[in-house]
Amino acid sequence: MVEGEHEDYKTICDRLRNNSYKLTPQRQTILRTFLENSARHLSAEDVYSLVKNEYPDMGLATVYRTLDLLAELGILQKNDFGDGRSRYEFTRKDEHHHHHLICLNCGEVSEFDDDLLESLETVIFKRNRFKVVDHDLKFLGYCQKCQSTLE
Known part of the structure; x- marks a missing residue:
């Protein structure tokens, strides 16, 4: 994904707060992980393996809940590529399909x-x-x- 096609970090954080969700350190870490890997389609397991060094106490269940929340808010798009794992990517601001x-x-x-x-x-x-x-x-x-x- 080309830089600028998704919301920036501050806008996403504001969106969480405006929907009465706390911006926990875990959510911040998961958001940063997607920003740093915006060209990839990450599964919950991928995210977990990328964040577990910074937050060893963060469980896979927290990652799943956070990804579901971000998808529900329209920040992430959930994809099924037929491999048994949901993959996530930023929802694009434009309406162009890919x-x-x-x-x-x-x-x-x-x-x-x-x-x-x-x-x-x-x-x-x-x-x-x-x-x-x-x-x-x-x-x-x-x-x-x-x-x-x-x-």
Whole structure:
């Protein structure tokens, strides 16, 4: 994700406070972890492994609760990439959709920013009078690194 496409740290903190949530050291650490890893799609387990050195007393349950809260407030977007673990990323400020490329071998997730479905959404509306408000598209295949090992 390009810097500036999500809310900044101060805005997120204000949003928590405005919704009557405390800005605990654990929540601050988890938010900073996402800011420092904004190009990645982190699972709760990923976050836990990244923060456990700074906060050894923070449990995995705290990470799960915090991620659920941040998703509920619309700060993070929760994704299901079919690997049995929810992955999170910042919710974008703009309405531009992006899609995910998921490697079936190593599990790497990357983003594809070109939204080629806008014209399809227009056709759907014209033909079916169905207004699409969101879509989720995942491309499954093999990343460049794994393609070379599979040959």
